Amino acid sequence: MLKKTITYENPFTEEEVTEEHYFHISKADLVEMEMEEHGVKYVKDGETLTGMQAKLQRIVDSEDGKAIMTEIKDIIRRAYGRKDGDSFRKSSVIWEEFASTEAFSQLLFELCTDAGAAAEFMNGVVPSNLEKIAGDIRAQAEKAQADGAQTPMGPRPAVAQRSIAETKADRDKKIASATSNNPVTLTQAEVVEMDSSDLQTGLAAGRFKLA
Numbered sequence: 001m002l003k004k005t006i007t008y009e010n011p012f013t014e015e016e017v018t019e020e021h022y023f024h025i026s027k028a029d030l031v032e033m034e035m036e037e038h039g040v041k042y043v044k045d046g047e048t049l050t051g052m053q054a055k056l057q058r059i060v061d062s063e064d065g066k067a068i069m070t071e072i073k074d075i076i077r078r079a080y081g082r083k084d085g086d087s088f089r090k091s092s093v094i095w096e097e098f099a100s101t102e103a104f105s106q107l108l109f110e111l112c113t114d115a116g117a118a119a120e121f122m123n124g125v126v127p128s129n130l131e132k133i134a135g136d137i138r139a140q141a142e143k144a145q146a147d148g149a150q151t152p153m154g155p156r157p158a159v160a161q162r163s164i165a166e167t168k169a170d171r172d173k174k175i176a177s178a179t180s181n182n183p184v185t186l187t188q189a190e191v192v193e194m195d196s197s198d199l200q201t202g203l204a205a206g207r208f209k210l211a
Contacts, residue, residue, distance in 0.1 A: 001088065002079075002124030008106040019103055023079035023125045024088055027210065028203045030126075033078070069112050076107065079125040180206035 001024040010017050025033075034051045042054035049057055059067045080098050081090040098104050111118045171190075178184040186194070186208050202208035 001083075002121065004107070004121070004124075006103045006107055008102045011102060017102075021098070021103060021107075022081060022083045022088065023076070023121075024081060025075075025079050025125050026088075026203075028199060029078050031210065032199070065112075069108070072111050072118065073108060075122070075125070076104070076111075175208075178202065178207040183207055183209050185209045 001022060004021050004023060005018060006021055007016060007018045009015070030052075037051045037055045040051060040054045042049045042058045044057050044061070056071065059071050077095055077099070080095055081088045082094055083089075111121055175184050175186070175190070183206055186199075199208065203210070
């Protein structure tokens with residue numbers, strides 16, 4: 001988690017104001033971000049990057065100021081929250097309130113005009129093991145796709161399909177009834193299918209765990 005001190009001038013009083021704001025990209029956020037960009041590839045210095053790494057590197061190399069600003073703003077949006085004791089709360093309301101402030105304007109200006117500040121911010125909000133997490137997510141997604149493929153002899157028999165459907169119904173019921181005392185470990189396929197807000201709420205409450 002990054003605690004960022006932001007200093008700006010109040011446009012109404014012209015007084016200098018200094019505030020502290022908090023930013024953090026959780027594993028749940030990374031899962032969502034990586035799956036959104038799953039399949040994106042970009043070659044850099046002979047190395048093939050994929051997912052979020054590919055997207056970010058391609059934007060940086062393009063030197064497209066508008067694209068860079070859009071991506072930085074999106075990362076700020078995903079990372080911003082409010083520290084509440086041992087909890088870190090995020091919501092659309094919390095984000096919209098911050099996005100309308102001079103503190104946000106100052107932060108966006110700083111990150112878009114100072115490469116060093118942008119790098120420091122990214123290193124502070126993104127887990128240091130991003131590459132490993134992204135690799136695990138891609139591997140699990142590819143495995144889920146392979147497991148869902150047709151058999152070598154063609155489509156699965158109707159009996160097998162009914163069995164799978166029944167199993168999925170039972171699984172959906174188990175996920176819906178999950179509690180912090182009886183959490184459910186989600187598969188990568190279930191993470192992809194689940195609504196992102198439901199996923200983050202469930203992870204934060206301890207109802208869900210990631211495989």
